[in-house]
Amino acid sequence: MNQQLPLVEQLKKLEQLQELDLKIDHIKKNQKVLPATLKAAEDALKKGKASFDAKNHQLTEFEKLSRQTQAALELNQDRLSRAIAKLESVQNTQEFQAASKEMEQLKKLSLSLDEQKKKSSADIELCQKDLAQLQAELEKLESEHGRQAQAVLGQDQALGADLDQLLSERGHYVPGVEPRILAQYDRIRHARGGIGLVPAVGGRCRGCNMMVPPQVYIELQRGNILHQCPSCNRILFVPAVPQGALQQSDVVR
Ligand SMILES: [Zn+2]
Numbered sequence: 001m002n003q004q005l006p007l008v009e010q011l012k013k014l015e016q017l018q019e020l021d022l023k024i025d026h027i028k029k030n031q032k033v034l035p036a037t038l039k040a041a042e043d044a045l046k047k048g049k050a051s052f053d054a055k056n057h058q059l060t061e062f063e064k065l066s067r068q069t070q071a072a073l074e075l076n077q078d079r080l081s082r083a084i085a086k087l088e089s090v091q092n093t094q095e096f097q098a099a100s101k102e103m104e105q106l107k108k109l110s111l112s113l114d115e116q117k118k119k120s121s122a123d124i125e126l127c128q129k130d131l132a133q134l135q136a137e138l139e140k141l142e143s144e145h146g147r148q149a150q151a152v153l154g155q156d157q158a159l160g161a162d163l164d165q166l167l168s169e170r171g172h173y174v175p176g177v178e179p180r181i182l183a184q185y186d187r188i189r190h191a192r193g194g195i196g197l198v199p200a201v202g203g204r205c206r207g208c209n210m211m212v213p214p215q216v217y218i219e220l221q222r223g224n225i226l227h228q229c230p231s232c233n234r235i236l237f238v239p240a241v242p243q244g245a246l247q248q249s250d251v252v253r
Pocket residue numbers: 205206207208209210229230231232233234
């Protein structure tokens with residue numbers, strides 16, 4: 001910029017900046033809440049994964065028990081074979097009774113282990129069925145999450161493009177305003193809900209709706225002194241055509 005613009009012109013640029021900054025703030029706010037819109041899908045996915053993992057763990061336990069039972073069964077079969085052999089070589093009634101008793105016990109144990117084995121097989125089968133169902137549900141949740149994440153990414157990119165556009169537009173106005181005034185505007189904006197510059201209409205600040213002192217209002221209309229609202233501190237300007245008057249004339253015609 002070659003030379004400093006009159007204050008009135010600077011305020012006009014600041015007015016544009018304020019308008020753009022509100023849009024920029026709005027986009028940034030929308031971008032910030034975007035990840036939260038994925039939360040429900042993320043939670044559902046997490047829950048689905050936990051259910052699948054728990055069932056998978058249960059299956060592993062059942063399979064382990066089944067292997068242990070199988071090993072016990074085989075061991076018992078060996079002992080039973082030896083007991084049968086022993087029975088064939090008994091010397092007296094006492095030995096016969098002892099060997100018979102042992103054989104009976106081993107047979108009973110075999111039956112019980114067989115039962116256990118059958119139960120394990122049934123448990124495993126049921127578990128595998130549940131696991132297949134959980135896997136299908138998990139895949140569905142994963143695809144839904146992926147779909148939503150993709151949509152969120154698309155929205156984020158669209159917002160990002162809008163933001164870039166607004167920031168570049170903003171760049172056109174910034175050089176027209178003195179850095180001192182810009183800094184003041186930014187400071188007030190951050191302290192005052194994103195609004196650093198407001199119109200004064202009919203002697204009233206449109207930011208906080210308080211009357212500004214008459215002398216200040218007169219100077220504002222002349223537009224050559226920078227004033228802040230005494231109540232809300234925002235930079236004031238008088239619009240070229242007072243908004244109230246414009247509306248009234250619209251109604252008359
Ligand atoms: Zn005010």
